Amino acid sequence: MTSTTSYNNDKVVTGEVEYPASDPASGAFFQPDFKKNDDLKLMLDGSKDSLKLEAMKRIIGMIAKGRDASDLFPAVVKNVVSKNIEVKKLVYVYLVRYAEEQQDLALLSISTFQRALKDPNQLIRASALRVLSSIRVPMIVPIVMLAIRDSAADMSPYVRKTAAHAIPKLYSLDPEQKEELVAIIDKLLSDKAPLVVGSAAMAFSEVCGDRMSLIHRSYRKLCGLLADVDEWGQLAILNVLTVYAKTFFPDPNSEEYSSDSESEKPFYESDSDEDSPRKHSRSPTVDPDLRLLLRAAKPLLQSRNSGVVMAVAQLFYHCAPAQELPPVAKAMIRLLRAPVEVQSVVLNCIAALTVSRRALFDPYLKSFLIRNSDPSHIKLLKLEILTNLATESSAAGVIRELQAHAGGGERGVRAATLHALGRLALAVRPHTDACLASLLHLLSSKDEWVVCEAVVVVKRVVGGGAASAKAAVARAAKLLRSDRLAANARAAAVWLVAEHGAHHPRAAAVLAHMAASFADQEELVKLQVLSLAAKLWVTQADTAPVCRYAVALARYDASYDVRDRARMLRRLLLPAPSARLPAHAALIFCPDKPKPTIESSFKERQQYTVGTLSQYLGSAATGYRPLPTAPAATSGAELRDQHDRAPHDQADTKQLQQKNKEFYSEPESSGSGSSSGSSSSSSSGSESSGSEHSSEEDESSNEEKPSNQEKKSVKKTKEINDYESSSPGTSDSEPDSDASSSDGEESSEEKETEIKEKPSEQKRKEQSNLELLLQLDEVASTLPTMTPTCGGLLSPPAAATAPGLADDSITPVGPSLVPPISTELVSRVLSGGLSASRRWTRAPHLYSNNMCTLEISFTNCAGVEVQNIHISKKFLSGSRSVHEFSPIPSLGPGASATVTLGIDFADSIQPVELAVSSSLGEVTVTIKPPVGELMRAVSMSESRWDAEFDKLRGLTECEREGAPLEDDALVCRRVFETANLAAVGAPGDPLRFAGRLLSSQELVLVAVRRGRGGGARRVCARCPNMAAASILANDIAQAFHKLHAV
Amino acid sequence: MIHSLFIINPSGDVFLEKHWRSVIPRSVCDYYLEAQRASPNDVPPVLAAPHHYLISIHRGGVALVAVCKQEVAPLFVIEFLHRVVDTFQDYFSDCTETIIKENYVVVYELLDEMLDNGFPLATESNILKELIKPPNILRTIANTVTGKSNVSSTLPSGQLSNVPWRRSGVKYANNEAYFDVVEEVDAIIDKSGATVNAEIQGYIDCCIKLSGMPDLTLTFVNPRLFDDVSFHPCVRFKRWEAERILSFIPPDGNFRLMSYHIGSQSVVAIPIYVRHSLTLRSNGDQGRLDLTVGPKQTMGRTLENVALEICMPKCVLNCCLTANQGKYSYDPVSKMLLWDIGRIELPKLPNIKGSVSVVSGADTTGASPSINVHFTIPQLAVSGLRVSRLDMYGAKYKPFKGVKYVTKAGKFHVRM
Incomplete structure (x- = not known):
């Protein structure tokens, strides 16, 4: 039977190869390239590693240059099994690049990765997962899903990190897996390793960034770990926590919250009286949990990574009390020394901030002074900021700076300088005249372009009703006579005259001049000339002929806009028998107008989150999610408390693992110390509310009451389940078993609460919960006593099953049939008298659930007593293990004894070799299990x-x-x-x-x-x-x- | 996150591309090239194309363009790109087109290791160097003989430890720790010689070659000087907050320990002055230029490597000058006047004067060039910062310690 199996096995493999082998037909498509790359193919097909490496390097070169190397796929993919690690790596690079195009061939490599996923070397496991998940072939989705699930429970934090990275990849390949992936993210978020949580936060925001409820449990832990996470992870966590803080904590700057805080929250009410003064003494406006986050984030302002600094700035700007912002501003100023790209982004952000929070950057005005060596987009931003920052006291200096730049430099910068002067003139009243004077000075500049801009700006400033309008009108009139202006500047000049010069004696002359060249003007100018004519008609009666002439000209204009305007004006102005309008013409044409304001163009950028791409671009980028508006009261505090507790109970064991936390551990420990007090009170307080959570609170507070030891036994079931599932294949006691058990406990806790949090997902959760439960059941039902490894944690089986969930679970059952056949293991001829036969009992082994139980009966056929039958040697590979039977001290002639042997085959039918020795000598035994x-x-x-x-x-x-x-x-x-x-x-x-x-x-x-x-x-x-x-x-x-x- | 990376040379060719997610055609770079053509030195770091966002940095003559498809923090991408270039410089000692082309395999391996699916994986130079050995001739020969490769097969232990920046098992015959305190003076001096703005930007760069896991403590004589600081992740922030000392386990090799800022609030000594007069319209088409440079507040040290750079207004055709020290050059295309002075030896003050030819009839009003000043003052930290002592714990040997101070001109502008 064994031989037939292996034969069939071979057949299977060849059968699978056949299917893609028909593919090279598609390769024929690239006939010309085919020839060219022939030598590469030869090198790859050869057996020499150095040649293969050389070929791979050349292929990578082709990829790097963007040349097509897809026809080499069959030749390259074979080398995925290469022993040389560099060849392997390069093949991985190639595979990831082209797998999507050559899906069928790519499948050939999958089994290699599946094998590598079980490798003892964590780097190899991780890189296998990385590549496997990067292969964008829809057919392997189930395999990747399994791989991610396994790796998320891996011993090595590095592999878990890789699993977190793989989650968004799978999600983009098949969004239908979302729910299952979210469950894994949830698990990874509560990981203890700083290495993992950063990537988990990243996966979270990519896959399910809106499900903030998942964060509750890990919130405090994330705050505590923040300092130890690598900088990119810090960035991801800060972004997630900013949204979280905005979702669940009230805005500390809003008035209502601070006044209502007492009455809003049952939380505080339930406090005993002696407790409340302590609460009051704490800053009443900032939630303690938010305070924890802010305290953890603040040191990161000192990070060398500008992205992290900006992420902290984002958090503080949106979530912190306003009085805590100055250090943030200081750190942002420091970033201005960074490379120009960073400067650009930071300045952009500051420009948006200064629109509303001018005082924040006021002390740093001088840092925004413009240097000639700055690129012009930096200059523009600095101009914007300078203008936003200028106050009465600092405006003089700013104006002097602006004047220095208005004359020279690029056009865009000069124009912006003029606009900035205009804005200053309006914003800082005492300096209006100074600004206007310098603008008027520029009106007579020789550079036509500067003049045009200046007119446009003056138009706006004077529109504000400045006292010096007369001078401006006079100058504009002069300019119009010289005919040097561009169209929009001319229109602006005419408008200026019309608006402020209606009583000016020169206005009529301007109109006459413009009317003379009316036909040659642009439409824009014509409309303004018509307005001027209308106004003059009303204010200076003696100009009526000129005005009538202008309107008459417009009546035959080519542009219908101009004709329409002319017709309207005629109706309004010409005295007609039944017209009442002309009587009100003065009111219509020369009303008092409100003063214009010139706003910063950055005003609209304020709506975007600080430091985002959208803010930089001034429009919402794809995938931009605006921050939610802060709620009126803190929510979710109970949830954070609750999850806080489990790790807190186990503080002693955790402390040992977390010895690396010597850096910034103080805030965490003190925070959890105080929060445990408030948490218990909160749970008792919310009982009366009868909410969903309250029942759960009940449960957990009951759990709180018994001593540590007792509680452990209540939770036992989950502990064991997770214990086993989190360390698959590790049957013997390893140094890290402690860690995995505590991890496991937590994750089961998570699962439990999640059912209540998200009823919609309940069903799915239960399944996974019970998958975990199942192993315990099995142990409990089949074994009368517990082995030392798990015995201490075990409970009566009654507690193990949750009654409501039985219908949809996977439960282990006893074997349907135990084959009575026993096969000969050692023939008495070989061993010199001792024969042995084996039988598969199909019962779980006592020592570990992963082991098969093999019943071996020894029979002494020799004439003498055989002594000390035991296993002397084990030949094992990989993660396999054998639990020896206890030695048989002696076996009399003709007697027989039965022992049970536990073998963990690690799911492979490779035979296990054992040497059984006795007083008769040593015999090697090969045990090959049938797959069944x-x-x-x-x-x-x-x-x-x-x-x-x-x-x-x-x-x-x-x-x-x-x-x-x-x-x-x-x-x-x-x-x-x-x-x-x-x-x-x-x-x-x-x-x-x-x-x-x-x-x-x-x-x-x-x-x-x-x-x-x-x-x-x-x-x-x-x-x-x-x-x-x-x-x-x-x-x-x-x-x-x-x-x-x- | 980052979808793809393109590296572009000055002539606009994409010579390296790497995709971490689905393949994005390189034609997307056209948006960048277009912006570059419009204003070569003034490409905004973030460009929005119809379906992509291009975030670029420009360093060492090459442009790195990262393509993103979704909302992402721009500084995250920019910072990462700079880290990529830093890593290349660390590996190949420079980051130019030729060097990248020569080492594309290592470059590709590095990029693959640094970014996974668009999210950074390992960016610490010490860890990368353990994963992928930097190329050198000796190792190349050894690899060809022994058949080994540059790629490590085990995970660097640092990756998992809580000091991910340090290699494990470091051994040196000579244990040395060098600290360079570099201060750059940023200043704007207006026409009349008054200081508009002056700041100091300082760095402490280290070269640390110590065996084992040393724990160092650096103490300053006057730590109150610092206005604002940023640290390498190795520095323990709590100790700094509490005691104002730098306590850290250093990475191996060269790195920047801290950078600090001494702002415009405090008084900054300006170590140099420039007396200038530029008239562009004295007689007909000729103008006159007269510059004198001298030391000021140098605390007894000499100014070295002094150089002046003036970007002349567009109307200036050529310069005909005589200098009593150093050499000058004028590029009529870029309008850049460069005067390389060198060391200033008192009492002789370097001076340059002569005539400037101007386009006839050009408008010279409002043209106010500014002088970029470069100088170096060795053995002086202009802020007065001093390192008091360096202590080492956690290792038995006695290391050689050295501190060097130097002051340089940063963005030092004198307006004319």
């Missing part, structure tokens, strides 16, 4: 089975044809004999079977379908472990054949 023994039967609902079966499509599926068996019962028996599976649901078509691999806990699902028209039965096995699936399908199909023949 590497699993354990589980039961689940039919619908659940269908759902799981659907999830495992694609590569993880293997279908074989068996013999045409008629009887369903017989089919079941054959299946049970072959593998330790359990039947699921009612017998029908297909027959469903389910099991779980021992080490990886991956599901094994088998369906047996009736063939068409009474034909052969089809066996379809699905398992994330592809090897197991294919071998199992073969084995079952074989079993049908064999027994059919009988």
Whole structure:
């Protein structure tokens, strides 16, 4: 049977290769390139690593230059198994680049990564996950999903970090996986390693940035870890926490909050009297949790990374009390010494801030002085800021600076300087005259362009009703006579005369001059001339002929706008018998107008979050999410408290792991100390409210009361479950088991609360919860006593099952059938008299759940007493392990003894070699497990089975044809004999079977379908472990054949 | 996050591209090139194209253009791009087109390691150097002989420790720690010689070659001078807050320990003065230029490497000058007058004077060039900052310690 298995196995592999092998047809498309890259192909096909490396380097060169190297795909992808790590790395780079184009061929490499995911070296595990998740091929989504899920529970924080990075990749490939990914993000966010949380925060904001409720639990921990996270992680966390703070904490700057805070919150009411003064003494406006965040973030202003500084600035600007902003301003000023690109962004941000918070940057006015060496976009920004900052006291200096720059330099800068002068003239009243004087001075500049700009600016300033309007009008009139102005400047000059010179004696002369050249003017100017004519008509009666002439000219103009305007003016002004309007002409044409204000162009940028791309561009970028408006009262405090507790209880064990926190640990410890007090009071307070949370609070506060030891035993179930699931394949006690157990406990806590937080997701959560529960059940039902490793944590089985959830869970069940056959393991001839036979009992081993139990019976066929039968050597590879049986001290002649051996095969059918020695000598024994023994039967609902079966499509599926068996019962028996599976649901078509691999806990699902028209039965096995699936399908199909023949 | 990176040379060719997510065609760079053509030295760092956002930096003659598809903090991208260039400089001692082209494989490996799916993975130089060994001739030969590669197969332990910036297992025969205190004077001096604005920007750059895991403490005589500081992540901020001392476990090799700012609020000594007179309209088409440079408030030190740079107004055609010290050059295209003086030895004051030819009839009003001044003063920190002592804990040997002070001109402008 073993030989047939391996034979079939080979066949499977070749079968799989065949499918993409037909592909080179597409390669023929690139015939000309084909030739050119022939030498590269030869080098890659060869056996020398150095040649391969050389070829790969050249290919990477092609990719770097953007040349197409896709026709080499088949040659390159073969080398994914190369031993040389550099070749491998370069192949990875190539694979990631072209996998999307050559999906079929890319699948060839997948199994390599799956193998590498189990490698003992964390770097290799991580890089395998990185590449696997970067391959954008939709067909591998289930595989990547599994890989991410496993890696998220990896021992190494580096691998967990990589898993966090992989989450957005998978999400972009298949957004339907969102819910499952969110669950993983949730888990990673509560990770203890600083390395991981930064990436988790990044994944969070990419995948589910709006689900702020996920942060509650890890909020305080994130604040505490902030200083230890690497700078990019700090950036991601700060961004997430800013949104969080904005969502759940009231704005400390708003008045209502500070006055209402007492009455709003039941939280405070429930406090005992002696407690409340302490609360009052704390700053009443800032929530303690927000204070924690601000305190943690403030040192980061000293970061060398400008992005981090800006992220802190963002947090403080949007969430902190206004009086805490000056240090932020100081740090931003420091960034002005950074490279010009950073300067540009920072100045842009300051420009937006200064519109509303001028005082903040007032002391640093001099840092914004313009240097000739600045690029012009920097100059423009500095001008903007200078103008925003100028006050009565500083305006004189600013104006002097502006004057220095108005004359020379690039056009854009000069124009902006003039506009800045205009704005200053309006904004800082005492200096209006000085500004206007310098603008008027510029009106007579020789540079036409400066003059035009100056006229436009003067128009705005004078529109404000300055006293010196007369002078301006006179100068404008003079300019109009010289005909040097561009159209918009001329229109502005005419407007200036019309608006402020209606009583000026020269106005009529201007109108006459303009009317003379009316036909040649631009439309813009013509309209202004008409306005001038209308105004003069009203104010200076003697000019009527000229005005009438101008209106008459306009009546025959080419532009209908001008004609329309002329017609309207005629109706308004010409005395007609029935017209009442002309009487009111003066009111219509010369009303008192409000003063204009010139606003900073950066005003509208204030609506965007500080330091974002949108703020820089002044328009919302793709994917921009505005910050939410702050709520009226703090919410979520209970949730933060609650989650705070679990780590707090375990403070002693955690402290040991967190010895690296010597840097900034003070705030955290003090914060949690004070919060635990308030948390218990809050929970008792909210009980009366009868909200969703209150029942949970009840639970957890009950848990609080018993001593540490007792509480542990209440939580036992989850602890064990998580303990086991978080360290798959690690059966022996390792140094880190402590860490994983505490991690596990937390995550189960998380799961529990999440059910209550998000009822919509409840169902899914329960499943995953019970997947975890399941192993415990199994242990409890099959084993009478507990082994030392998990015994202390175990509880009576009654507590293990949650009654309401039983219908949709995966529960382990006993074997459907225990094959009585025992096979000879050691023949008495070989060992000189001691024979041994083995039997698979299909029961979980006492020592570890991952082990198969093998019953070995020794029989002494020799004439003498055999002493000390024990295992002397174990030949193991990878993560496999063997739990030895206790040595048999002696075995009399003819007697036999039975022992149980536990073997963790790590889900592989590779044989395990053992040396059994006794007083008769040593015998080497090879144990090769049939794949059916590497699993354990589980039961689940039919619908659940269908759902799981659907999830495992694609590569993880293997279908074989068996013999045409008629009887369903017989089919079941054959299946049970072959593998330790359990039947699921009612017998029908297909027959469903389910099991779980021992080490990886991956599901094994088998369906047996009736063939068409009474034909052969089809066996379809699905398992994330592809090897197991294919071998199992073969084995079952074989079993049908064999027994059919009988 | 960052989708793709393009590196562009001055002539507008994309010579390296790397994609971390789906492939973005390089034609997206046209938006950048267009902006560059419009104003070569004045490309805004963030450009919005219809479906992408281009964030670029310009360093060492090459432009790095990162392409993003979504809202992202611009400073995050800019800072990362600068870190990329820093890493290249660290690896190849410079970051130019030729060097990148020569080392594209290492460049590609580095980029792959630094960014995963557009999010930074490992950017600490010490960790990268353990993952990917910097190329040098000796190692190349050794690799060809032994068949080993530059790529490490194990995870650098620093990555997982709480001092991710330090390599593990560092060993030196000579243990040395050098600190360079560099201060740059930024100033604007107006026409009349009055100081409009003066600030000091200081750095402490270290070269630390110490074995094991040393824990260093740097104390200043007068730490109150600092206005605002920023630190390398290794510095313990709490100690600084409480005791004003720098306590840190240093990275291996060269790095910037801290940078500080002494703002315009405090009085800054201006160590140099320039007497200038520029008349562009004295007689006909000729103008006159007369410049004299002298030391001021140098605290007894000499000024070295003095150089003046003047960007003349557009109307200036040529300059015909005589200098009593140093050399001058004038580029009629860029209108840049450069006068390289060197060391100022008292009592002789360097002077340059002569005639300037001007386009006839040009408008010279309002043309007010400014002088960029460069100088160096060795052995002086102009703010008066002094390191008091350096203590080392955590290692048994006695290291060699050195502190060097130098003052330079930063953005030092004299308006004419």
